[in-house]
Each structure stands twice: as C-alpha cells, then as structure tokens.
Amino acid sequence: MTRHTPLVILVWTLASTMAATVVAQEYEPSRTGDGKPDLQGVWDFRTLTPLERPESRGDQAVLTPEEVAEFDAQSVERERAAYAPSEVRDEPLPVGGNVGAYNSYWVDQGASVVDGARTSLIVDPPDGRLPALAPRVEMVTLSLGEDLPGEHPIRVRAAGIGADHWEDRGLAERCLLGFNSGPPIVPAGYNQNIQIFQTPDHVVILNEMVHDARIVPLDGRDHLPEEITQWLGDSRGYWDGDVLVVESQNFSDKTASFNPSVAHSVGSGTTLRLTERFSRAGDDTLLYEYTVTDPATFTAPFTVLLPMKKGDVMYEYACHEGNYGLPNMLSGARALELARSR
Numbered sequence: 017m018t019r020h021t022p023l024v025i026l027v028w029t030l031a032s033t034m035a036a037t038v039v040a041q042e043y044e045p046s047r048t049g050d051g052k053p054d055l056q057g058v059w060d061f062r063t064l065t066p067l068e069r070p071e072s073r074g075d076q077a078v079l080t081p082e083e084v085a086e087f088d089a090q091s092v093e094r095e096r097a098a099y100a101p102s103e104v105r106d107e108p109l110p111v112g113g114n115v116g117a118y119n120s121y122w123v124d125q126g127a128s129v130v131d132g133a134r135t136s137l138i139v140d141p142p143d144g145r146l147p148a149l150a151p152r153v154e155m156v157t158l159s160l161g162e163d164l165p166g167e168h169p170i171r172v173r174a175a176g177i178g179a180d181h182w183e184d185r186g187l188a189e190r191c192l193l194g195f196n197s198g199p200p201i202v203p204a205g206y207n208q209n210i211q212i213f214q215t216p217d218h219v220v221i222l223n224e225m226v227h228d229a230r231i232v233p234l235d236g237r238d239h240l241p242e243e244i245t246q247w248l249g250d251s252r253g254y255w256d257g258d259v260l261v262v263e264s265q266n267f268s269d270k271t272a273s274f275n276p277s278v279a280h281s282v283g284s285g286t287t288l289r290l291t292e293r294f295s296r297a298g299d300d301t302l303l304y305e306y307t308v309t310d311p312a313t314f315t316a317p318f319t320v321l322l323p324m325k326k327g328d329v330m331y332e333y334a335c336h337e338g339n340y341g342l343p344n345m346l347s348g349a350r351a352l353e354l355a356r357s358r
Contacts, residue, residue, distance in 0.1 A: 058330045061304070067138060067146075069143065077135060130321075155282045174195050179349035185345065199249065209327050218231060251264040262291070269284050273314075307319045
C-alpha cells in the first residue's frame with residue numbers, strides 16, 4: 017500500500033468533505049405538492065464503511081483514492097471466495113452446532129465505502145469513534161456462536177444468553193426489531209432498506225426488517241407522556257429548510273441506548289434522545305444523519321452520517337412468522353438437555 021504524508025491525507029480529506037458539502041447545498045430536490053423536498057422511495061443503506069474508524073488509522077478521516085480501489089478489490093475477492101462452490105457445506109455439522117447456511121449467499125454487506133470515502137460512519141467526535149462510556153456503564157457483548165451468560169432484559173439484536181425462556185434470546189431472533197433497523201440505523205448483514213412515504217402532516221419510515229413502520233407526525237403535537245414507552249420510541253418531526261428533522265424519545269427499557277453491532281448493546285433506551293436528519297443530496301442519494309444524546313450512557317453525544325442510495329422494489333420481509341421459530345428453539349434445547357441426561 018502506498019504511504020502518504022499527513023499533509024496529503026489532510027488535503028484529500030478537506031477536498032472530499034468540501035465537495036460533498038457543496039453538492040448537497042447546490043442540489044435542488046424534486047418537491048411534493050406542498051413544496052417540501054420529496055424524500056419518498058426505497059433507500060438502500062448498505063456500505064462497507066465501518067461504524068467506527070479502526071484504531072490503526074489514527075486521525076485519517078478519509079481513504080485515499082488508491083486505498084479505495086484496494087478496498088473495493090479486496091471486497092470483490094472476499095465475496096467471490098465466500099460464494100465459491102467449494103464453500104458449500106456438504107457434510108453435517110456436529111450435534112448441537114449452528115446449522116448456519118450453505119455459504120455466504122444471503123449476506124449482503126454492500127460493495128464499496130460511502131461517498132466521500134470516509135474511514136467511519138461516525139463524523140463526530142472527530143476521531144470517528146464512539147465516546148467514552150459514562151461511569152459504571154459497560155458494553156454488553158454476546159456471541160453469535162455459543163450463548164454467554166447475561167442478564168435480562170436482552171437488549172442485543174441477535175445472539176442470546178440461553179434457551180430457558182423466549183426472553184433469553186435477542187430482539188431480532190424474536191422478530192421484534194431488525195438487527196440493522198434501529199432507530200437509529202446501523203448497517204449490517206442484509207435487508208438493508210427503508211421506504212419513506214410522505215404527506216403534508218406525516219412521514220412514514222418503513223424498515224424492510226422487521227417491516228416496522230414509524231409514523232412521524234409533523235403537526236407540532238407534543239410527545240407522549242414519558243411513562244408511555246415504545247419499541248421504536250415516540251417520534252415527532254419538523255422541516256428545517258429542506259431538511260426533515262425527526263426527534264425521538266420514550267424508548268422501551270427493553271431496548272438499548274445504542275447497538276454498535278448485532279451482538280453488542282449499551283445502556284437503556286429510556287435515557288436515549290435521538291435526532292435524525294433526512295435530506296436529498298442528489299437524484300439517487302438521501303443523506304441520513306443522526307445524533308445520539310444519552311448522558312446516562314455516553315460521556316458526550318455522537319453523530320453518524322450515512323448516505324443512502326436509491327433502491328428498487330422492497331418486498332415484504334418474513335422473519336419466522338408467528339414466532340414459530342421460538343418454540344422450535346426452546347423445544348430443541350429441552351431435547352438436547354434430555355439427551356445429555358441419559
């Protein structure tokens with residue numbers, strides 16, 4: 017890999033950031049009948065850009081053109097290798113193992129980094145990493161393999177702490193919340209689409225997984241009383257020029273303040289205040305920016321910028337409908353316990 021001086025990296029960073037800002041400011045979006053920017057459509061948020069900047073990159077905020085090309089080439093090679101016929105499993109796994117899938121066909125992380133080639137989705141703090149946690153707050157880390165000990169409520173999206181009860185499993189395994197849908201959205205895995213519907217007094221944000229629809233009033237009404245909490249929080253929106261701002265609170269205490277990945281959670285949703293901003297930056301680009309504010313969990317707010325691309329038709333997502341998968345998980349665990357006792 018070509019090495020570059022800090023000055024070259026700084027110039028490239030400033031040029032990329034300024035170019036993206038100018039494009040967003042100069043773009044004139046199509047408008048609805050009431051004159052507001054038309055945000056409607058299906059939007060794809062897949063990306064290879066990580067949430068946090070790798071520590072090895074230090075203060076490098078943007079990849080160089082050579083690094084982008086190398087990054088993309090490595091992505092293509094990883095995908096080719098993962099989908100290869102030789103990766104198809106044709107022998108049974110050991111008893112009790114995760115059956116998984118026949119190869120990585122269903123995983124769709126995207127093919128490139130975000131516009132502007134940033135090294136992280138986090139844009140504030142400037143180091144591209146999550147702020148320090150508040151005193152006595154710990155990140156919960158579970159495993160997608162063997163279950164690890166933990167406490168209720170399970171706020172991770174995937175994984176779990178056992179199979180004695182359905183509440184031992186993560187929220188996505190229980191088909192309650194998708195593992196990338198948020199709010200706020202953190203790209204992961206597959207089914208990485210939202211669809212936006214818009215009227216003069218409401219906006220609806222539909223997640224592909226698990227087909228949750230957030231209905232956001234734009235009429236200035238107050239939030240629900242704080243004792244009424246919801247899985248997706250209570251959202252209220254307003255227009256700030258050409259930017260749709262959505263403010264959410266009243267999240268359930270069964271949700272995390274933030275899920276950095278499918279198997280990580282931190283804090284409780286009860287103290288989360290989330291501000292999301294939606295704006296058009298081009299015919300095929302929606303800028304999605306959000307700020308997480310939760311002094312009970314983080315020592316400072318942080319902001320994520322995630323460009324989304326115009327998508328295609330979004331089909332209805334099916335988890336294990338009716339939660340039929342959960343009885344199978346629990347009964348399978350009982351059968352395994354019985355077999356081990358003999």
